[in-house]
Amino acid sequence: MSGPFSLVPRLRALFPGFLVAALIALAAQFISEHYGAPAMLMALLFGMALNFLSDDGPCAAGIAFSARTVLRFGVVLLGMRISLEMAAALGWEIIALVVLGVALTIGFGLLFARVTGHGPKFAFLSAGSVAICGASAAMAIAAILPQDERSEERLVFTVVGVTLLSTLAMIFYPILTGWLELGDAAAGVFIGGTIHDVAQVVGAGFSISDEAGEVATIVKLIRVTMLAPIILLASLVIRHSVMRAGRSSDSSGGARPPIMPAFVAGFIAVVGLNSLGVFPPVLIDVSEEISRWALLCAIGAVGLKTSLRDVAQVGYPAITLLVAETAFIALFVLFGLTLLPQ
Template sequence: MSSPRALRAATRRIAPGLAVSALVAITAQFLSDHYGAPAMLMAILLGIALHFLSEEGRPASGIDFAARHVLRLGVALLGLRISVDLLSSLGAGFVFLTVLGVAATILAALAAAPLFGRERRFAFLTGGSVAICGASAAMAIAAILPRTDRSEQDLVFTVVAVTVLSTVAMILYPIVAATAGLGPVVTGVFLGGTIHDVAQVVGAGYSVSDQTGDVATLVKLIRVSLLAPVVLIAALVLRAQGSGEARPPLLPGFVIGFLALAALGSAGLVPEGLREAANGISRWALLTAIAAVGMKTSIPELLKVGRPAILMLAAETAFLGLFVLCGAMLLA
């Protein structure tokens, strides 16, 4: 157990960088609230502009702490948004379509990676973020992938790209649904099953109708619930492929937290007030973490990602959109 003196020393070491990361997150949320810009995108862009702070002595440790440990806290707390009631209220057909869309998108990304000249680890990062829940999924997946000298750059690229694509989808997909003549429930399934980030799903769904918004949010949360099993399966695969100390934990701690909180929430053991508070903490933790990841990112290194990676992520988004749209129309 750490002594009080060691704890105080650790706190002093991480406090400056953690405070800067939190300040960037608050600024990003302010811009989002007042100008409608996606908070995650603002946090990462502001963080990139402050990259020099991660290279200096005092803030560096706290920035790294936020990018790693605060991130895991935010992902774990997402578990309280999940309950088994979500599955029973939508219907087996649409639930199966949602799960199948997630699996098919990840597998398609892995299969297409050689065509775009990218490694399968990068394909899993982008495919998982598109298939599940955008920036939050990208950060959770990045937490279990073996670290390389390009880990931060790949994560930042993925977060920026999926946030931009999600915003475009929020505007475009309701028009697609109206043109296809989809009803309110099927439109909700389409929007919730394809748009990357929760905020954009809510915006797109309720711009159509209250019923569509409710269904879209429900489907989106089902996708979020798949984050834990996807990360667990990936961790098992990576563990089997690794050796010695290179192996990741059999079950990452933040995934255990996610599953435990989801179980408690499903059992009705978490008061609604506590659930709402945890959701707020989770959002701020993820926003702080992505700001820190931005500060660890160099623009020259980020530009090395290249056009094939952009095309790859756009193709994954198009694949998921067409898959869910066709499946929803068939089920309807």
């Protein structure tokens, strides 16, 4: 059977798992609004508590759909927050500092991972999430990495780690900017250039002043913009590696990774259209809200697919790597601020 009616069995199969992920997102948002806990972290923990639902059964297909397709939909809509006009208002020096900070943090993570005994997959996942936009970046990067038996636990550990570190930064970085006697604009650049998640950047920035909050938000969105080129570059490297491995093993079977994942192309297109002023403000507001809920559902689904026992096996070297990457980007941005004209 083809046509619209062929979708009905598929939707029926996906609905139970998607409903569970959506309910987890609602519960996480409720806890966040009433008790101040990070919504992403709550969704992840609630999902892990219900891990048994991801076993073969009525929820499995919908959980997998939420962790992959709903995630990518949410990443595309992130582009609604960003326009090139925002970045231009800061000046090329700040843009260069932010872009260089992202690139060097990822490079540092790839190098330092060798010291902690981790491979390039976890190094890129952790460094990309620290450098770009926390849990959202971690999920987007995980979507293009080659999958293995430890992919889910690496992703969950990274999301938990960057969320906790970002929450601590939200508390202590405003105190640090006061101790260093940074002006409001410089404090905003530091907050936006170093804290991992967008929500924590907004909270920390506006706790200093309105000017610091506005600058911090724009700087953070420039980092979010880096998600597309970083993922595109990584996709090209992965594609090249897979093709080389296929030639060396005379394998003609497996599908090659796409040159540009569709969700990355969608993200770039949305940013471009938003920069042209195509979208009315009301649509931008609605899309931002939908994106937030989609990412909450997706991280809840990732939690559902992950066993806490497996995550606990990641160990102290992984914690060391995340903390080192966080310290690196903070020190780099502080150093860069000392070189910029005040």
